[in-house]
Amino acid sequence: MAGTAHRTMNHYEALDVASDASQESIRTAYRAAVLRLHPDKVASQTGQKDWQRTAEFLRVQQAWEVLKDTHRRAAYNQLLVAQALQKELAVSAEVDLDDMLCHDNPIVALCTFTYPCRCGSSFTLSEADLSEDSDSALVQCQNCSLAIRVLYTVQPASSA
Numbered sequence: 001m002a003g004t005a006h007r008t009m010n011h012y013e014a015l016d017v018a019s020d021a022s023q024e025s026i027r028t029a030y031r032a033a034v035l036r037l038h039p040d041k042v043a044s045q046t047g048q049k050d051w052q053r054t055a056e057f058l059r060v061q062q063a064w065e066v067l068k069d070t071h072r073r074a075a076y077n078q079l080l081v082a083q084a085l086q087k088e089l090a091v092s093a094e095v096d097l098d099d100m101l102c103h104d105n106p107i108v109a110l111c112t113f114t115y116p117c118r119c120g121s122s123f124t125l126s127e128a129d130l131s132e133d134s135d136s137a138l139v140q141c142q143n144c145s146l147a148i149r150v151l152y153t154v155q156p157a158s159s160a
């Protein structure tokens with residue numbers, strides 16, 4: 001039996017659908033996978049348990065639990081994007097937003113933060129890119145593949 005490389009499958013790969021597949025295609029793919037992989041079904045066909053298919057069935061089941069729910073799916077997509085970014089970019093440092101220089105942009109009355117990169121260029125982050133839902137942002141150098149993680153806290157807008 002040929003050895004198979006162990007690699008973590010993401011939920012889309014488990015269901016064999018594109019990452020931008022519609023909810024309907026995901027449902028269809030899930031149903032097809034259940035018909036093919038359900039342990040009871042496999043046992044009745046072959047008269048024995050097929051552990052590889054059982055494992056695949058569990059993976060499909062987990063994927064479905066996340067992807068069937070549009071909110072969980074959206075959160076999962078963000079996680080995948082973040083993971084892909086982290087793999088791609090060499091994060092060279094964590095920088096506190098307070099340590100970045102603020103250049104006022106008079107047009108929009110917001111800061112553009114900059115931080116020097118060792119290549120001589122700089123990392124820039126607009127105040128508008130900060131999200132209340134997050135506490136850090138990955139910023140890539142304008143000139144090279146280095147990136148920094150900027151840590152920040154967004155103060156909730158006060159009703160002054």
Ligand SMILES: [Zn+2]
Nearest residue numbers: 117119141144
């Ligand atoms: Zn650079």
